[in-house]
Amino acid sequence: xxxxxxxxxxxxxxxxxxxxxxxxxxxxxxxxxxxxxxxxxxxxxxxxxxxxxxxxxxxxxxxxxxxxxxxxxxxxxxxxxxxxxxxxxxxxxxxxxxxxxxxxxxxxxxxxxxxxxxxxxxxxxxxxxxxxxxxxxxxxxxxxxxxxxxxxxxxxxxxxxxxxxxxxxxxxxxxxxxxxxxxxxxxxxxxxxxxxxxxxxxxxxxxxxxxxxxxxxxxxxxxxxxxxxxxxxxxxxxxxxxxxxxxxxxxxxxxxxxxxxxxxxxxxxxxxxxxxxxxxxxxxxxx
Ligand SMILES: C[S@@+](CC[C@H](N)C(=O)[O-])C[C@H]1O[C@@H](n2cnc3c(N)ncnc32)[C@H](O)[C@@H]1O
Numbered sequence: 001x002x003x004x005x006x007x008x009x010x011x012x013x014x015x016x017x018x019x020x021x022x023x024x025x026x027x028x029x030x031x032x033x034x035x036x037x038x039x040x041x042x043x044x045x046x047x048x049x050x051x052x053x054x055x056x057x058x059x060x061x062x063x064x065x066x067x068x069x070x071x072x073x074x075x076x077x078x079x080x081x082x083x084x085x086x087x088x089x090x091x092x093x094x095x096x097x098x099x100x101x102x103x104x105x106x107x108x109x110x111x112x113x114x115x116x117x118x119x120x121x122x123x124x125x126x127x128x129x130x131x132x133x134x135x136x137x138x139x140x141x142x143x144x145x146x147x148x149x150x151x152x153x154x155x156x157x158x159x160x161x162x163x164x165x166x167x168x169x170x171x172x173x174x175x176x177x178x179x180x181x182x183x184x185x186x187x188x189x190x191x192x193x194x195x196x197x198x199x200x201x202x203x204x205x206x207x208x209x210x211x212x213x214x215x216x217x218x219x220x221x222x223x224x225x226x227x228x229x230x231x232x233x234x235x236x237x238x239x240x241x242x243x244x245x246x247x248x249x250x251x252x253x254x255x256x257x258x259x260x261x262x263x264x265x266x267x268x269x270x271x272x273x274x275x276x277x278x279x280x281x282x283x284x285x286x287x
Contacts, residue, residue, distance in 0.1 A: 003172035005130075009047030010060030010104035012270040013244040015067055015083075016230045017170065017201050018110050019266075020246055020259060022082040024166050024197055025114040027252035034118040036165030036196075038157055040150030041172070042123035043106040044130045045137040046090065050102055060104060066269050068098040076265045079258050086113040107168055108138050108145075115142055122157055124150045154185050159193035166197040173202070179209050183216035190222055190249060197250045204229065204243035207236060217247055218283050225284060226251045228259055231277040232270070247283065256280050 008014065028035040049060050064087065072080065086105055093100035105113070108123045115121060121143040125131040128147075135145045148156060150171065158167070167189065171178055182200055189198065204210055217225060231243035248255065260280040267276030 003174050004053060005043045005106065005172075006047050006051065006053035007057045008059055009054055009106065010049060010064035011057075012059075012063045012230070012232060013201070013203070013241075014104070014106075015063045015266065015270065016228070016244055016263070017168075017199075017246065018107065019080065019083050019262060020199060020228060020248065020255075021107060021166070021168060022086065022110055022114060023079065023255055023258050023262075024199065024248075024252060025111060026082045027254060028164060028166065028197075029114060029116060031164070032118075033164060034120065034162050035115075036160040036162040037111045037115065037119070037121040038153060038160070038165070038167045039107050039111060039121070039123045039170070040153050040168065041170045042108045042125045042134055042145070042150075043170075044125075044133040045106050045108045045123075046133075047104045047106065048102065049104055054104075062270055062272070064104055065098075065101060067266060068094070068101060070269045072265055076262055079262045082114060083110070086110050089113060106134075107170065108134060108143070111166075111168075112138060112140055112143060117142070120160070120162070122146060122153070124148045124153045126150070151181060151185055154189040155192065158189050158196070163195045166199060167193075168199050168201070170201045179213040180216065183213055183220065186217065186247070186249065187220040187222070190220070195250070197248065197252070200247040200249075202245050202247070203241055204231065204236065204245055205239065205241050207238065210245070214247075214283060221284070222249055223284075224251065225249050225282065226256055226280065227283045228263070228280050229278065230263055230267070233273045234275050234277050243277075256282075
């Protein structure tokens with residue numbers, strides 16, 4: 001496996017994924033009942049943006065870097081607040097100076113920061129070095145860092161004892177068949193835990209593969225399946241990463257409007273053509 005998230009940490013795709021994740025976690029945190037987080041492909045947890053990998057691509061500069069430099073309307077700032085607060089927690093001085101950005105947290109640290117004492121979190125990561133790094137930064141009584149294969153965790157650890165919670169599935173998309181695997185595993189996981197929220201991240205590169213994936217998800221006929229897509233350009237280009245998407249099953253009722261609003265504001269800021277595009281809607285239209 002060659003994938004190293006450190007090259008991509010804080011890029012547009014991380015921003016989209018983590019803003020969606022933090023809106024879901026903020027919603028879950030509104031009720032006292034405990035929630036569960038299962039992060040099937042967790043990564044290293046914290047990324048040094050001045051490190052060799054991040055500097056070589058510079059992807060974070062047009063992602064988190066651009067967003068933090070941009071002043072938004074109060075409505076957008078309110079929606080970004082949980083995401084920004086977590087980032088600020090790892091970057092002293094960032095509240096007043098966007099150039100103080102040095103570290104970008106990964107999905108496990110967003111989840112830990114927004115979890116309460118009663119909540120529990122499972123983080124799966126199969127690469128030993130990456131898992132050791134995650135263990136160092138996610139050392140917390142509420143969390144377990146596991147060597148379990150992320151795909152298998154969807155059957156091994158579901159259902160949890162909590163009724164509420166979120167499963168993030170964020171594979172590297174390096175192996176053939178990962179789109180099919182994602183759709184098939186969702187159907188299995190949903191049978192086990194139908195009350196959970198599922199957020200499945202995917203790249204938009206091979207448009208035909210994305211279409212086939214969405215048709216396969218639609219065939220599973222899971223009610224309440226939201227599709228969120230973000231494009232770096234108004235016109236998609238074949239064979240390059242031109243955008244990303246998330247399938248969210250059982251989204252909080254507030255999520256579609258929130259993400260539609262926030263992505264419309266983020267599109268011109270992160271887009272490579274200065275315009276970008278986003279869309280949010282039900283995969284199977286509601287009757
Ligand atoms: C896209 S990165 C995760 C990023 C992270 N979710 C975040 O948002 O910060 C994918 C991670 O999955 C790990 N990985 C690859 N295959 C895996 C598997 N079968 N099970 C669990 N983790 C895996 C990789 O080592 C990599 O760290």
